[in-house]
Amino acid sequence: xxxxxxxxxxxxxxxxxxxxxxxxxxxxxxxxxxxxxxxxxxxxxxxxxxxxxxxxxxxxxxxxxxxxxxxxxxxxxxxxxxxxxxxxxxxxxxxxxxxxxxxxxxxxxxxxxxxxxxxxxxxxxxxxxxxxxxxxxxxxxxxxxxxxxxxxxxxxxxxxxxxxxxxxxxxxxxxxxxxxxxxxxxxxxxxxxxxxxxxxxxxxxxxxxxxxxxxxxxxxxxxxxxxxxxxxxxxxxxxxxxxxxxxxxxxxxxxxxxxxxxxx
Amino acid sequence: xxxxxxxxxxxxxxxxxxxxxxxxxxxxxxxxxxxxxxxxxxxxxxxxxxxxxxxxxxxxxxxxxxxxxxxxxxxxxxxxxxxxxxxxxxxxxxxxxxxxxxxxxxxxxxxxxxxxxxxxxxxxxxxxxxxxxxxxxxxxxxxxxxxxxxxxxxxxxxxxxxxxxxxxxxxxxxxxxxxxxxxxxxxxxxxxxxxxxxxxxxxxxxxxxxxxxxxxxxxxxxx
Numbered sequence: 001x002x003x004x005x006x007x008x009x010x011x012x013x014x015x016x017x018x019x020x021x022x023x024x025x026x027x028x029x030x031x032x033x034x035x036x037x038x039x040x041x042x043x044x045x046x047x048x049x050x051x052x053x054x055x056x057x058x059x060x061x062x063x064x065x066x067x068x069x070x071x072x073x074x075x076x077x078x079x080x081x082x083x084x085x086x087x088x089x090x091x092x093x094x095x096x097x098x099x100x101x102x103x104x105x106x107x108x109x110x111x112x113x114x115x116x117x118x119x120x121x122x123x124x125x126x127x128x129x130x131x132x133x134x135x136x137x138x139x140x141x142x143x144x145x146x147x148x149x150x151x152x153x154x155x156x157x158x159x160x161x162x163x164x165x166x167x168x169x170x171x172x173x174x175x176x177x178x179x180x181x182x183x184x185x186x187x188x189x190x191x192x193x194x195x196x197x198x199x200x201x202x203x204x205x206x207x208x209x210x211x212x213x214x215x216x217x218x219x220x221x222x223x224x225x226x227x228x229x230x231x232x233x234x235x236x237x238x239x240x241x242x243x244x245x246x247x248x249x250x251x252x253x254x255x256x257x258x259x260x261x262x263x264x
Numbered sequence: 265x266x267x268x269x270x271x272x273x274x275x276x277x278x279x280x281x282x283x284x285x286x287x288x289x290x291x292x293x294x295x296x297x298x299x300x301x302x303x304x305x306x307x308x309x310x311x312x313x314x315x316x317x318x319x320x321x322x323x324x325x326x327x328x329x330x331x332x333x334x335x336x337x338x339x340x341x342x343x344x345x346x347x348x349x350x351x352x353x354x355x356x357x358x359x360x361x362x363x364x365x366x367x368x369x370x371x372x373x374x375x376x377x378x379x380x381x382x383x384x385x386x387x388x389x390x391x392x393x394x395x396x397x398x399x400x401x402x403x404x405x406x407x408x409x410x411x412x413x414x415x416x417x418x419x420x421x422x423x424x425x426x427x428x429x430x431x432x433x434x435x436x437x438x439x440x441x442x443x444x445x446x447x448x449x450x451x452x453x454x455x456x457x458x459x460x461x462x463x464x465x466x467x468x469x470x471x472x473x474x475x476x477x478x479x480x481x482x483x484x485x486x487x
Contacts, residue, residue, distance in 0.1 A: 097283075098285070098286055098288060099285050100283045100284045100285040100286070101283075102280050102283055105279065105280055105283055106276075106280070109276055109279075113272075131271070131272070134272065135271060135272060138272070138275060138276070139275065139279075140423070142279045142282070144352065144422075144423045146286045146287065146288050146289050146421070147288070147289055147350070147351060147352060147421070147422050147423055148288065149288060149289075149291050149351065150288075152353075152354065153353075155353075156352075156353030156354065157351075157352050157353040157354070158352075158353070159353060160352030160353030160354070160355070160423075161353075163425070164352060164423060164425045167425055232353070234357060235353050235354045235355055236353050236355075237355075238355040238356070238357055238425070238426075239359075240357040240359050240360070243357070
């Protein structure tokens with residue numbers, strides 16, 4: 001067990017950094033009156049000893065984080081808050097689309113189609129409805145392309161429109177039961193497309209994802225699979241950044257429980 | 265049943281055929297700045313026509329001008345927040361909207377309380393409180409109406425998931441701006457009059473904004 005800040009630094013882990021941060025920020029008078037702070041300190045230690053996502057779900061975690069994630073951030077606190085470099089081509093393409101360039105439109109369409117299909121499949125759990133909403137989303141993107149303001153990131157804008165289309169559809173009364181399990185394997189494939197792991201894990205993950213409530217499934221997809229930052233997710237969902245982090249954490253906990261890795 | 269990929273392909277061809285250069289909507293900042301400029305100009309014209317309240321000496325510069333400017337800034341912030349809601353993917357959170365609305369109410373209440381504290385002017389007992397209150401209510405509503413309509417028009421160019429809430433915020437923000445000018449004219453600082461006539465105008469303007477956005481949504485759905 002490391003006892004000095006230097007040893008903690010050497011750990012080079014989120015856990016180590018957190019502990020180091022707490023030790024540095026603790027004022028000297030707190031050491032003199034340990035009993036007064038004992039309940040809080042013990043609570044904090046218990047929280048710190050239990051890593052958020054990484055320890056007890058190695059197989060599923062690797063499956064989930066491997067799913068076409070474009071960045072390597074693994075914790076909620078280290079997320080990038082600026083638009084990613086990978087989005088720059090999308091910005092250029094959307095600006096070209098606004099100018100009426102057919103090549104830009106085609107390229108943008110090809111790039112946005114797979115993530116939007118997955119996102120809508122997550123929300124609807126229904127293949128035919130996903131395809132209907134996908135068409136509606138592209139129509140709405142075409143109609144609302146004047147609302148995009150470069151150089152803002154494109155994906156939150158596109159997902160925001162897809163979510164708007166989904167919500168309009170829900171309000172029209174075509175809502176399905178939230179926990180309804182999809183029968184179609186293709187939808188399951190869309191929910192958690194994974195590579196490089198055993199089939200059992202993938203299947204388990206998909207089933208668990210399908211059992212999750214729509215809002216939790218949505219935030220897991222947006223953050224862990226599509227790699228959007230919490231700030232971007234907050235903009236899409238209309239919630240605070242902190243709320244997005246909490247939701248992502250709770251969604252991951254639910255996934256662990258539903259997949260049988262951890263008991264409730 | 266149509267193959268979804270075929271349908272998507274057809275849609276893609278249709279969209280490609282209809283491609284043409286378009287102009288982007290002005291950003292939320294530009295819309296807010298434009299609206300703020302318009303509101304300020306309208307208020308300046310309005311104040312040049314109407315005589316200022318007689319107790320301005322008792323109120324002092326802070327109670328007279330700075331409180332109004334503060335309320336105007338709050339109104340513009342509320343409008344900015346509402347306009348930002350029209351950009352997909354960059355919506356303000358419910359908490360932010362709640363804080364904005366709460367701050368607007370707090371500022372309006374604070375201005376009312378401070379005005380009453382500095383210069384307590386109530387209606388004479390013989391005056392018809394109802395008709396005077398209705399007059400103030402009507403003037404504020406009419407003063408806010410152009411701003412509500414303009415803001416609703418600009419907001420309708422965007423895409424909001426919560427259009428009715430957005431309309432309400434636009435209306436309340438516009439009425440708050442109108443109130444920041446009308447309080448320089450109306451000398452009655454009695455909280456009963458202010459809440460009954462001026463604050464209720466905020467609510468009415470909010471409902472007008474809500475109605476505007478509902479009409480816009482219905483028209484859009486029909487188109």
